[in-house]
Amino acid sequence: MSDLLAISPLIVCAVTGLLVMALDLLAGEGRKGFLAWVTMGGFAVAGVLAYLLWRTPVALTHPFFSGVFALDPHGWFFAEVVLLSGGLAALLAADHNPEQGIQGGETYSLLAFSVTGAILLVVATDLITLFLGLEIMSLSLYVLAASKPTSAFSAEAGMKYFLLGGVASAFLLMGAAFLYGATGHLGLADIVRVLAAKGADTDPLLVQGAVVLLVVALGFKVAAAPFHFWTPDVYEGAPTPITAFMAGAVKAAAFAVLARVLLTLSRAPVFTGLDVTPGDLLLGLSVLSMIFGNVMGVVQTNVKRILAYSSIAHAGYILLGVWATQNLEGTPGVQTLNDAVPFYLLAYAVATVGAFGVLALLGRAGEEDMSLDRIAGLGRRHPALGVALLVSVLSLAGLPPLGGFLAKFNLFRQVLTANPGTSLPWVVLAVLLSVVALYYYLRIILYAFFREPEGEPVPAIASRAGGIALAVTVILTLALGVAPGVFLDASHTAAQATVLAADARPAPAVPAPAASAPAPRPRGDADPARMLRSFQTGSRRMPVPAERPAPPPSRP
Amino acid sequence: MMDVPVSWYVILAVALFGIGTVGVFTRRNLLVVLMSLEIMLNGVNLALLAFARHHGDAQGQAAVFIVMAVAAAEVAVGLALAIALFRRNGSVDLDRATRMKG
Secondary structure: OOHHHHOHHHHHHHHHHHHHHHHHHHOOOOOOHHHHHHHHHHHHHHHHHHHHHHOOOHHHHOOHHHHOEOOOHHHHHHHHHHHHHHHHHHHHHHHHHHHOOOOOOHHHHHHHHHHHHHHHHHHEOEHHHHHHHHHHHHHHHHHHHOOOOOOHHHHHHHHHHHHHHHHHHHHHHHHHHHHHHHHOOOEHHHHHHHHHHHHHHOOHHHHHHHHHHHHHHHHHHOOOOOOOOHHHHHHHHOOHHHHHHHHHHHHHHHHHHHHHHHHHHHOOHHHOOOOOOHHHHHHHHHHHHHHHHHHHHHOOOEHHHHHHHHHHHHHHHHHHHHHOOEEOOOOOOOEEOOOHHHHHHHHHHHHHHHHHHHHHOEOOOOOOOOEHHHHOOHHHHOHHHHHHHHHHHHHHHOOOOOHHHHHHHHHHHHHHHHOOOOOHHHHHHHHHHHHHHHHHHHHHHHHHHHOOOOOOOOOEOOOOHHHHHHHHHHHHHHHHHHOOHHHHHHHHHHHHOOOOOOOOOOOOOOOOOOOOOOOOOOHHHOOHHHHHHHHHHOHHHOOOOOOOOOOHHHOO | OOOOOHHHHHHHHHHHHHHHHHHHHHOOEHHHHHHHHHHHHHHHHHHHHHHHHHHOOOHHHHHHHHHHHHHHHHHHHHHHHHHHHHHHHOOOEHHHOOOOOO
16 A cells, blocks of 8 residues: 555645635635535545544555655554544534634634544654644644634734644644654654663653653643643634534644653653652643632533633543553553543544534624623523533533543543552542532533523524534534444454564554454455565564665655 | 764754743744744754765755745745734734634
């Protein structure tokens, strides 16, 4: 399989962005809605391609583009989450934008570019590729956040996001530079291999400094306390469909890369015997995020801000999951991502896109206030929107039988089984804080269903595209809670691939998802000799301490 | 030619990075903040170059080009946002961009 075919989802997303840009010029004023469907279609094609690649065994082992991409279940799982959130956000924007005076079609092309960056981010195994993905994703988002032309809030949100995002990117780069200095490599697997080979020889200060810098940068991106201060402002000021995308896709992508980078680095022996390990940093962020997110959310009166604090709180739960690593199957002693985390991110993304989606379909131009009073009586006046809000918010709160409940239950259970000795107090704290959070989630429901609006009620935007998006989120939220089997399997497979093989890990002998039904292999790839060859060329995963292949620039 | 040890470059790079970080968080003029951001990135570039020389490896130098390109894109977006903010606030003072609190 050629390299280009292997990254076809990325190419499709980028081309979709360019195509939408061109179509935007041709489309008349006020007729930009179809661009959302073009974008959605592009994402759907990319999603199907990603799924097919996921099921293709060769994709796992071949070092594409000198090994700067890992096209494995981890990458594809999160790529699907990103594509889903991106597609839903595009549909929501089709209804939201004209109403709010965002006339141009650039929302959709920027969204496509942002999705491209996010996918690049989750498949990257090289720190510079990772940085590129992060920047492509973020630069589009800064503009998107500021894209409401009439609103000072929106410009302010874009500016805040840009400044803090820029600082986070610089931190990430400095971390990468430190790791490069300690090892002479920029690929994660190579870095760990060299660190392991050097042993006590490496400069611990460089590596530990790098880890702290990376934790700060990625902690910012996942909106974990104490790097969360931008979150409520940006979530409030940005156009609501974009907020939905940020909360769903960006968080999932950022967590994917946080887990991959930190857990892969944790394999290096420099951290053994330290007072503060990367795991301790994660635990600290997790506890702070849970406390901040859940407690501060209680005093908010703006629904978008409440959901922003909810996003911080969820980051805390997920960090707890990232902290509680599991043993990698087949290789004792190697820790990998807790397999409850990808599922949690999926359930959270769907529910939060649904909740923000309902808000996106409310209000009219110039009215930006989304305080609790404004959604009063929503459930009675617009039953469909009310149901979508109810399902999404209760899923965020973690009530059965919705996806959020199962995700949370599964996460806490897995955290307890992974670290039986140490995790009990933290899980108890998490459960108690979830109860606190119930207050603000139920307050949204209370206002939507049991309060009458004072004054004129907020109109809902007559919609088709947005309605479809909301229906998808509701159905998925229910499906995740009621029939989660296939999603849990996918989550498990993804988590098993999170930690990059540096040395001893055998090239994945089970290319098809382990727990699910045997995947039908595409005919062309069933040839065993060809598979074997691709195993052998997978030098990235081989235990050789020899020179890595020459860096790309020197190749003709 | 006198050989300057790599550690000096790294110390200078970290110092630049630190100066940039302090600048971003203390200055109130948006343009100065953007400049501070650039100083941070240039600190990173210097570190990458120093390490590339230390290892005798071209990868770090290639990375610097990528970082420079991305930094240019970032500044373009930053200045566009600054103009958008100026149109609505009439100034690029960050203290006036505090409509949302809490």
